Amino acid sequence: MPIFRIHTRLAASILSAALLLGSRIPAAAQGDTTLVGVWEAKKRFGPDIGGTLLVEQVAGRWRAEIAGQVVEPRVTDSSIAFALPGDRGAFRGRFASGRSRIVGHWIQPPTVNSGAKYASPVELVRSGTLWRGEVVPLADDVTFWLVVRERADGSLGAFLRNPERNLGRQQRVDHVERSGEAVRLVGTSGGSPQPQVLATGTLREGVLSFDFPFRGGSYDFRRLGPNEASDFYPRGRPDAGYTYLPPPALGDGWSTGTLEEVGISRDSIARWMRAIIATPDDSVGTQRIHGILIARHGRLVLEEYFHGEGRDKPHDTRSAAKSLTTTLIGAGIQAGVPLSASSPVYQVMNGGAFPAGLEPRKRALTLEHLLTMGSGLDCNDSDPKSPGGEDAMWEQEEEPDYYRFTLRLGMIRDPGERSVYCSVQPNLAGGMLSRAAGRPLPELMHDLLAAPLQISRYWMMLTPTGDAYMGGGARFLPRDFMKLGELYLREGRWNGRRVLPADWVRRASSPLVALGDIRYGYLWWVIEYPYRGRTLRAYYAAGNGGQMVMAIPDLDLVIAIYAGNYADTRATLGIQRTTISRYVLPAIQ
Secondary structure, X not given: OHHHHHHHHHHHHHHHHHHHHXXXXXXXXXXXXXXXXXXXXXXXXXXXXXXXXXXXXXXXXXXXXXXXXXXXXXXXXXXXXXXXXXOOOEEEEEEEXXXXXXXXXXXXXXXXXXXXXXXXXXXXXXXXXXXXXXXXOOOOEEEEEEEEEEOOOOOEEEEEXXXXXXXXXXXXXEEEEEEOOEEEEEEEEOOOOOXXXXXXXXXXXXXEEEEEHHHOEEEEEEEOOOOOOOOOOOOOOOXXXXXXXXXOOOOOOOEEOOOHXXXXXHHXXXXXXXXXHHOOOOOOOOOOEEEEXXXXXXXXXXXXXXXXXXXXXXXXXXXXXXXXXXXXXXXXXXXOOOOOOOOEHHHHHOOOOOXXXXXXXXXXXXXXXXXXXXXXXXXXXXXXXXXXOHHXXXXXXXXXXXXXXXXXXXXXXXXXXXXXXXXXXXXXXXXXXXXXXXXOHHHHHHHHHHOOOOOOOEEEEEOOOOOEOOOOOOEEOHHHHOHHHHHHHOOOEXXXXXXXXXXXXXXXXXXXXXXXXXXXXXXXXXXXXXXXXXXXXXXXXXXXXXXXXXXXHHHOEXXXXXXXXXXXXHHHHHHHHHHHHHHHHHHEO
């Protein structure tokens, strides 16, 4: 995600300057195994506000109450809103069904993990003069595991695991040094190969303490016992086994069944699951699978989670949520929003008229160019010097309106001439939907996708101006995000209900342009696999760290994989290029 990179760069400067005092600690003597093992630390940063939200009208006056906080909301004929003092949370909603319900979103404060605010859905149901609903904010946890192992030369090799953001990938600990109570982590940071002290700490009474100023302060690490339960291990313990169980039916729209019922080999899948469980975690680059789900013939038949993840825990979809953006736009078109692939970007964003004096190339820019990453704007997420790159946008403070930021970028090529991966493009596409519909994106998300797809919980990341960021980073429950693949596989229908236009689905999932060495549609990647003497076309949503929802039409198959290898391109690409061919396709009977 964009915001965490700011913290990472800040961390590099803080640690390389303030922690150089640690260089006075002499290296530990060879054979010192005091620190060998797996050390665990976890901090919870809230949020403090959540639970039951009450809205009441008594004697013509309105009051809202949550977590002991009472405020007077702003109420109109159609809407209601309030904000708690001290930026502790806010609510935006609208009356529905003759005021029998209030449908809205809770806006939680910025998290320590990402630095961003999130909007999550809340529905309040009326009873007399009282409306009642539940606020479920995104948990803000930070976890670290420090793995220390003795090397052949007697030194203590080490690496740092962080499941939420994979911070050990940026702060690459190589080894640990100790002298008495003083301990230091040594490695590389910020892309520099030069070894440096990454953190200094202490070992006192079995507690290893380090200060990480870029992630909320001091962390106390405790060493795990030989067979102690911990989410560090794929299934909670180092000696855990695997037994297949079919997914439960939960009334969330998914029909369920067994692997055998849809022609998938149970033995093959079991071997895959056992291989994941048995994978030695010997470096920060080891693939960390968080969840695997498979549906075939419309039935969810595999649902497995690892490292403490689960069906009720939201997962960061990263850039896989770009495919959510094109899906939401398609749903808007299906619902009658005056928008199409050929809609001019600057005309829509300017209220229906082109800005005066607009250059010809910007006049020619359309929604389809944004959806295929072919805008021609000066942006490139792979180039740190790009003025329109995602990092550059999130790190600058001069323009908090990210739509204006993007529209002001220069054109460096004709629209459609070349596709370049850049997250400001799908975010601007989301802005076009909001402008054309005249409604905020979280409202559109609720009405156009969440309600018809039976998704009751999601968390949309917000920009500084409160707009939903559509370049990635939305959080979903794993079963719910997988529904995007099933929706496209059914040509825009969910359980028989038309949600997207069929022609939108076909175009979005077609290989329209080249993006690197892979084909690309409307924010969906397109790939081919050899399979039993023929070629299979697949399309998928993909996100940093190994997030993927893939549909393979010829096999009537949807696969969802969630992982935690953030900022690790090798591990991320391995999901699509190796895992599917090695484990999934051979299991299809």
